[in-house]
Amino acid sequence: MTNYKENARGVLNSFLWDQLQEEALLDAGDYRPDGFTKSLVPIIPSQEIPEFNNLLPDSTYIVYDFEVEGYDDDWWICEETMLYSIISPDYGKILELTEFMIDLFRRVDDSGHDIQMFNPKTNTVKFYSISLSSANSPAPFETEGGRMIGSVQISYKYSRILDGRGRFS
Numbered sequence: 001m002t003n004y005k006e007n008a009r010g011v012l013n014s015f016l017w018d019q020l021q022e023e024a025l026l027d028a029g030d031y032r033p034d035g036f037t038k039s040l041v042p043i044i045p046s047q048e049i050p051e052f053n054n055l056l057p058d059s060t061y062i063v064y065d066f067e068v069e070g071y072d073d074d075w076w077i078c079e080e081t082m083l084y085s086i087i088s089p090d091y092g093k094i095l096e097l098t099e100f101m102i103d104l105f106r107r108v109d110d111s112g113h114d115i116q117m118f119n120p121k122t123n124t125v126k127f128y129s130i131s132l133s134s135a136n137s138p139a140p141f142e143t144e145g146g147r148m149i150g151s152v153q154i155s156y157k158y159s160r161i162l163d164g165r166g167r168f169s
Helices: 008-022 046-055 091-105 109-118
Strands: 043-045 061-068 078-088 125-140 148-160
Touching: 008 043, 008 061, 008 078, 008 091, 008 109, 008 125, 008 148, 043 046, 046 061, 078 091, 091 109, 091 125, 091 148, 109 125, 109 148
Parallel strands: 043 061
Antiparallel strands: 061 078, 078 148, 125 148
16 A cells, blocks of 8 residues: 655655754754653644744744646656745844755755665655755745745655556555
């Protein structure tokens, strides 16, 4: 039976979190709310913004949204776009994370290889390439008082292991 919970977006977000910690740009210890035994991962879907702000006010975090591109004749190659929005009260921190993400994701095939090497735990997703689409400088985040937002958009290509019918296995 296909595990549809396992997907390229989850692997990509895990890779980004791992790299942010490895480069000491964000520290997991800073994301443990009072009374929690585990740290939260500060890469969240937009629906979790209010909860994250309530649990960890004034923390820097990243919100992601994705879009699946259409399929052509090469239907086994999946292409998606991910928009990462970096939210923080610290302008300099947004710039630092933006520069890091530009460096991490700009190298097309090499960036795809890096995430594939990070991804040995699952063999259902195989990354080919990741490229930078755009990045925007910090601006005021209108609905979250005092915070600013910057963004990094990437495109990535991958495939999934297929069954005999050509469906995800």
